[in-house]
Amino acid sequence: MSKLSPEFYARDTLTVARELLGKYLVRVGPSGLLAGRILETEAYTGPEDKACHTYGGRRTPRTEVMFGPPGRAYIYFIYGMYHCLNFVTEPEGTPCAVLIRSLEPALGLDGIARLRFKKPYAALISAQRKNLLNGPGKLCRGMDITRALNGADLAGDTLYVCDSSAHLGLPEPPSRPVACGPRIGIDYAEEARDWPYRFYYL
């Protein structure tokens, strides 16, 4: 079985963020089986990281999941209308996570298209097809991910990460070079603003 286990997540957050590129996020829910290939991630490294929700050890109802065991989903609500999906990393008690910023739609295109634009995939114009899952808020909307899944075990049945394209019946994509750079939307984070904790394909 190619489903990633908690040991994968229980490591250094930067390593996990980099290695998540190319993996498949799978969602099984009311819209059927949806899957997308991870194209972009960001590491949030805990109490020392001014951009991280747990900076300074802040422990609140919202951040509680990050203090728990690795391999769970940390999902929060932002800007009044969007959700963001993270994976909890490092050993329990070390509150770090990886934000999933972008996916390439892989399976369940009709379900994804309906969740995003209320139309079947065939009815989407080119610009809509390119914008299905290419942002943290968009991918949550398109994959039917809400706070109902906060704390969900990523080795469970409704939301998990898969290592192999073959397991999903998909061809193996060509390997691509990985780049890193500063994270998006954290200008407030002083020195942490420029840390190269964002990983993406060139």
Add this chain to the structure above:
DNA sequence: TTCAGGATGTACT
């Protein structure tokens, strides 16, 4: 094509 502004609710001060 790029850009400014608004939507909207929760968390935390």
Add this chain to the structure above:
DNA sequence: GTACATCCTGAAC
């Protein structure tokens, strides 16, 4: 009351 790990729309070019 303020800030926020965002996205969409409409106007100007």
